[in-house]
Amino acid sequence: MNSSLSPFPASASSESTRTPQARILLDACNVLRTESAGLHAMIAALDAPPTPDGGGLGQAFIQAITRILSDNMRVVVTGIGKSGHIGRKIQATLASTGTPAIFVHPAEASHGDLGMLQKGDAVLAISNSGETSEMADIISHTRRFGMLLIAMTSCADSTLARTADIVLLLPRAPEACPNGLAPTTSSTMQLALGDALAIVLLQRRGFSASDFGIFHPGGRLGTQLRRVRELMHLGSSMPLGAPDMSLRQVIVEMTRKAFGCMGVVDADNRLVGLITDRDLRLALDLDLDHTHAADIMNTRPQTLGPDVLAAEALRIMNDRPRPISSIFVLDDTNQPVGIVHLHDLLRAGIA
Structure with a gap:
């Protein structure tokens, strides 16, 4: 031997x-x-x-x-x-x-x-x-x-x-x-x-991998191959506002939708910015009625397409310098079609 x-x-x-x-x-x-x-x-x-x-x-x-x-x-x-x-x-x-x-x-x-x-x-x-x-x-x-x-x-x-x-x-x-x-x-x-x-x-x-997922819808493998479009929140559940919205109105919208963020969209409903809880905390000493969403928003937010794997979405959310809990899903025209929260991914078994 x-x-x-x-x-x-x-x-x-x-x-x-x-x-x-x-x-x-x-x-x-x-x-x-x-x-x-x-x-x-x-x-x-x-x-x-x-x-x-x-x-x-x-x-x-x-x-x-x-x-x-x-x-x-x-x-x-x-x-x-x-x-x-x-x-x-x-x-x-x-x-x-x-x-x-x-x-x-x-x-x-x-x-x-x-x-x-x-x-x-x-x-x-x-x-x-x-x-x-x-x-x-x-x-x-x-x-x-x-x-x-x-x-x-x-x-x-x-x-x-x-x-x-x-x-x-x-x-x-x-x-x-x-x-x-x-x-x-x-x-x-x-x-x-x-x-x-x-x-x-x-x-x-x-x-x-997408084709593979079609034949494996059950179990952990099927879960890992689910798409963001299957888990995202749609329509009126999305926290959205205009660039000229006051910070007081932003707080109301973010509190009502409870995603910890708000997307800022222009007149063509294209996402042009994002405001998070952290952005609001940094702006609390500003005039809430005369400071607008456009003044504090992040103009280059992280977003996803609807066909991104849910497992990939979780990786993106966790791998940023500051992990994020919610992320907007955009179509080819940069219009929001949904939003997915970290808890949605965890509830679906993506971990």
């Missing part, structure tokens, strides 16, 4: 000197090293030049991406056993990142679920051995109706590989299981290659 990778000192490298706890961690690290070696072998296979016949994992990967995108295909993922569990995760990742995808269990496909497959679908069949008998019906169905069959397998001469249109051939790599039986390295490689498919498709589609 490479001692530079060991979490233990060289003096403890002998098996006989290791404590039971150290041996547990060593075994765990060896599992991860074995699986990591499989991932590195797959990276090398993807990055290798095409074979003399124009094949290879990299070329097959390119073909799969190109066909799915050019024909705007839905991806039907199938597999059984551990490959099936990996397939379900790959399907979920595809669907949540902009590629329509479903999972069809091979056994259920033979009992009616073949009806879920449609012409124009791409079927991603996952089988490490490529000889999974339960997949026979779904494979035959793709051949009968001319669907694109993409195989993900480690066996180039398997039935699945010989039948498929595109073969994502995983390099042979030892399983982390000491008996070489439990799918470990092979399933990790399947999962990683499925992630690569999904993310490359995402990138080629120009799938954005």
Whole structure:
């Protein structure tokens, strides 16, 4: 074992000197090293030049991406056993990142679920051995109706590989299981290659964080991807006034709306300034009836657009030299369309 990778000192490298706890961690690290070696072998296979016949994992990967995108295909993922569990995760990742995808269990496909497959679908069949008998019906169905069959397998001469249109051939790599039986390295490689498919498709589609939020409206992720427009206060709830408004009137407006600030708008309803509680405190020794909003307002206030992420709005409010508690939301013409308060963001779970 490479001692530079060991979490233990060289003096403890002998098996006989290791404590039971150290041996547990060593075994765990060896599992991860074995699986990591499989991932590195797959990276090398993807990055290798095409074979003399124009094949290879990299070329097959390119073909799969190109066909799915050019024909705007839905991806039907199938597999059984551990490959099936990996397939379900790959399907979920595809669907949540902009590629329509479903999972069809091979056994259920033979009992009616073949009806879920449609012409124009791409079927991603996952089988490490490529000889999974339960997949026979779904494979035959793709051949009968001319669907694109993409195989993900480690066996180039398997039935699945010989039948498929595109073969994502995983390099042979030892399983982390000491008996070489439990799918470990092979399933990790399947999962990683499925992630690569999904993310490359995402990138080629120009799938954005906003698009991602549409498919993840629930939970913390959905909360973080909410837009300011979803949380801002509208219309008459906004504290607004004209530049010639007296400070006494400003105090009344700010007290009534309770945002700790007031936006100053011109005759075209464009925001030209902002008055905060701090600005008022500094102006309390002035004549409240003869001093106007324009005399004390900040003419370069921080503002947001309505499509800014709520999480970004919170960062902007907190990162200023003096954190602010409220911020106006402007449209393209600099007219206020809303105002958002720090408490609105915190209540929505943006923190």
